[in-house]
Amino acid sequence: MSKKKKSIAIDMDHVIADIEHQMIDWYHKKHGVLVQKEAMEGVPEGAAFPELEKVRQLLFEPGFFRSARVIPGAQEAVEKLWNDFDVYIVSAAMEFPQSLFEKYEWLKEHFPFIGWKNIIFCGDKSVVDTDFMIDDHMKNLNYCKGRGILYTACHNMAIDYDVRVNDWEEALSYLYANH
Structure with a gap:
């Protein structure tokens, strides 16, 4: 058996x-601010970005998950x-x-x-x-x-x-x- x-x-x-790179890329394209990956280390998800709500909105954008x-x-x-x-x-x-x-x-x-x-x-x-x-x-x-x-x-x-x-x-x- x-x-x-x-x-x-x-x-x-x-x-x-x-998704980390996806957030960085999409935030940069949409809002013109490039967040470095190192700034994201050890902080809650999305907290390294200037506006948390704008990062969260990316998750509702068509194509966000599909193109990661x-x-x-x-x-x-x-x-x-x-x-x-x-x-x-x-x-x-x-x-x-x-x-x-x-x-x-x-x-x-x-x-x-x-x-x-x-x-x-x-x-x-x-x-x-x-x-x-x-x-x-x-x-x-x-x-x-x-x-x-x-x-x-x-x-x-x-x-x-x-x-x-x-x-x-x-x-x-x-x-x-x-x-």
Whole structure:
């Protein structure tokens, strides 16, 4: 009898989709102010920008989520994990309803091997029950039923968490060591 694969929930924003660069680029194009990524380190999401509400409005703009860059190494890492784990992409997309279709289209383009049955768009990730959850927000990891893994993003750099990965190479090392 074959051994059951362990399961992983992988967040999208700041974990496989580079929302930090997207915010910087779109804010600069729309408002003419270029915020340096270093200014975002260790401060709450959006707090490094002159006007927080203008940053938040970007999340409602058509194309914002659809045109985000892929986090370096994410495609290769997730495809490798796909062969050895039950992988689910989990995104709390309900706050920005237009993002649902954009995120789905983005996944089809950049992660075509992930089928629709392995994509979970929700409002609250506490319902997700996987062996591992990779996320950039403590609000999701606090309710993780399995082992939470904090993926480093500028807004969480000041947070102390027992399992943190800084890139996809570290994520792979941790997951395979605990497989």
